[in-house]
Amino acid sequence: MAGVLTVRDVLYLYSAARTAYDRFFDIGCNPEQARNAAALLLWLDQCNVSAIHHLPGLSPTAVSMVAAEANSVLECLRQPAPVVPAIPLISALCQDGDVDPRFFAFHQDLVVRGVADILDGVGALIFDEHLKVMLRRYETGLVGNPPELAAPYSCRPVAVPEDCRSMFITFSRGAPMEREEIFDYFRQKWGDCVVRVLMEKTTGGTPPMYGRIIFRSEAFVQLVLNGERLVKITIRHRQIWLRKYVPRPAATQGSGSE
Template identity: 85%
Template sequence: MAGQEFTVCDVLYLYSDARTAYDRFIGIGGNPEQARNAVALLLWLDQCNVSAIKHLPGLSPAAVNLVAAEANLVLDCLREPTPMVPAIPLISALCQDGDVDPRFFAFHQDLVVRGVADILDGVGLLIFDDHLNKMLRRYQTGLVGNPPELAATYNCLPVAVPEDCRSMFITFSKGAPIEREEIFDYFRQKWGDCVVRVLMEKTTGASSPMYGRIIFRSEAFVQLVLNGERLVKTNIRHRQIWLRKYVPRPAATQN
């Protein structure tokens, strides 16, 4: 969409298949974050001329459930410390006009993650906005005129997000110390330049840190690490770390 001026309404129309896919994933009881990630993955494939997303509206609920499960297998593969090839027979079958090799997801995690993250941080902010989509439906049915929110010019520049919103709290196993650089290198080697910095618990003497904080470049990376779960575990050089969304402590109140 570079070089052209689009309204928010235009963008929602352009990505109506993506919104339909999201609604269908939610309709079968899908986790909203997993549904967003799955649609972003299918959109990224579509941009690579491997289109499965356009078939979602015509699929049965059982088939939609299978597509969601396969998309989540791919998303899980992206989090694995070692390459894992996902089984995605239905997505592959739907991509009749393109060729999708499941091994690509295992061995090019950085390309896939950055592509999916760009969608989540970009057009995904409109696609998954329930309020905007509700207004669009009301506008389409003639219940309201064109609201200012829909008539506004779409700005494709990334939205600045506070560090707290793109941070993860990490904890370590006792007796299995891990260095700040090891955490940084782990994500950089898997997903490229996605981490701003890693903060560790300040300790005294010979004590090892038991917790820390990872600040990612965008909130999308946090969403892809968790993929709908509250807490996830990964291994860095055979040592476990646990990750969850960072929740800042409430500011102290004075009497």
């Protein structure tokens, strides 16, 4: 049917984002950091901030600086108080010559939702290694057009199980937290991103020591961690540690409650 985008079309349309990812990975970013940084630059490009198109012509040193600046933006997105990131090179690369870094600190919800939408949507194709290899093998489309590339593109994100969009949280001893505090922290910063928060079942008034956050999409987990195994967040002067949730065998489950 005329006008329907294929997977091949999408990969070509967002080739600049794939190039950015490859360059970030080549200078030492781990895959998740490279993916998040490229998604951030793609979102900026969609907002007419076109730094991403300069990546192919930059030296490895300059690419490393762009990656560091992008990660400073991603870091500020999870901070409890607005922290203005320093992004002089990204700002200099933009056609308009200026990007106000205060925007990222004070509009975290807008930035996070925009980057998350990319990671959940076109990012599933852009950063797929199998599709990259397939596209190179059949680049022209004149000789062979495998079903993976010829398939129509659906902009609807693929639903993933709750376990894939969950984070395990632990509290400092003697500094427990109410589930509503955790829920409100992310809701106030990032908008409607959390489905629910589960806490350890305890008896005799013993405060919980751990819990679980279930986000609306896997992208939020990726943006909280940004390539790290464990991150620390301070909520009302109390610290919580977050890592990706790994479900236990069914026989030993039962750690959380609604």
